[in-house]
Amino acid sequence: MFPNAVSDAAPLVDPFGRTVTYVRVSVTDRCDFRCVYCMSEHMTFLPRRDLLSLEELERLCSAFVDVGVRKIRITGGEPLVRRGTMELFRSLARHLGNDRLDEVTLTTNGSQLAQFAAELADCGVKRVNVSVDTLDAAKFKTITRRGDLARVLAGIDAAQRAGLAVKINAVALKGVNDREIEDMVLWAHGRNIGITFIEVMPLGEIDASRFDQYLPLTQVRASLAQRFSIEDIAYRTGGPARYVRMKETGGVIGFITPLSHNFCESCNRVRVTCTGTLYMCLAQEDAHDLRGPLRTSESDAPLHEALRQAIARKPRGHDFIIDRTTRSPAVARHISATGG
Ligand SMILES: C[S@@+](CC[C@H](N)C(=O)[O-])C[C@H]1O[C@@H](n2cnc3c(N)ncnc32)[C@H](O)[C@@H]1O
Ligand code: SF4
Secondary structure (H helix, E strand, O other): OOOOOOOOOOEEEEEOEEEOOOEEEEEOOOOOOOOOOOOOOOOOOHHHHHHOOOHHHHHHHHHHHOOOOOEEEOOOOHHHHHOOOOHHHHHHHHHOOOOOOOOOEEEEEOOOOHHHHHHHHOOOOEEEEEEEEOOOOOHHHHHOOOOOOOHHHHHHHHHHHOOOOEEEEEEOOOOOOOOOOOOHHHHHHHHOOOEEEOOOEEOOOOOOHHHHHEOHHHHHHHHHHHHOEEEEEEOOOOOOOEEOOOEOOEEEEEEOOOOOOOOHHHHHHEEEEEOOOEEEOOOOOOEOOOOOHHHOOOOOOHHHHHHHHHOOOOOOOOOOOOOOOOOOOOEEEOOHOOOO
């Protein structure tokens, strides 16, 4: 090797000294739900021919592993509605087996989880995040525009029976679930499940106003602190959440606060869409094409080089604004394209 050449297997370090060890891969932009904060009622999805094949997704994930990524989260859209997604989990399991990867995880709306939980566990998946914004079945249908809460809860049961650690993700929604926060925490902790609240982010056009939906988590935390003893803990999962422990239940509550507290300084992750576009930041438009290097060469060297070029452009961070005057989203693409 030339003295100044970067080794193919050297870790990915961005200009701010952050090593990228975590990739989120959206395997489809499609979903069987249309959550009001995520999508509009009438979404135009990508033509199926534009999607990377499962083999290509697997090769892409493996290229990330080659350059030091230790954690892969499969997300979407709804990853479990893409036919064959389990093949991807099956093939990634080999990296877990030979210690090149610490974790493969999944973020899901839970609608198909009852069917796939045991197989996921068999593929070496240890943890799944399931999104549940309310425990009221009618409200659940309204938020998701078509979801069946009972089916999601059955999926969570199946996941726990299969030995998967479950975490609940709940988007805090003003006037929708703000009075339910306490019940949701007690429900989750009663089942030995951690729960993480997320602030609404301005990604993609939806039919409603995100200003009307936005509930700052400072308020959620303050109202929990009035009734319960909560203390900050150092627990981290490699994601952007900050955690507290509730003394009364012993359970953990996470807060993801992209708006009220910017979490970029410790960002170690990037995101890839189902068409092979790499976004170095969830909240910025700059992207790098990986489909070209993936398809033009059988060697992975161009792919590794593309990853390095992209990470050299990873921005320091983002600033979301949600207020009465800022009507348009921060970026045009929906979170379902980039992967939440
Ligand atoms: C885009 S979804 C993809 C995975 C799967 N369909 C699910 O719902 O879990 C990932 C996470 O992003 C969250 N999410 C979607 N749109 C959001 C938005 N505009 N702001 C904040 N979180 C959002 C969802 O609630 C979910 O927890
Ligand atoms: S949040 Fe997840 S389940 Fe809801 S519409 Fe978006 S991708 Fe689908």
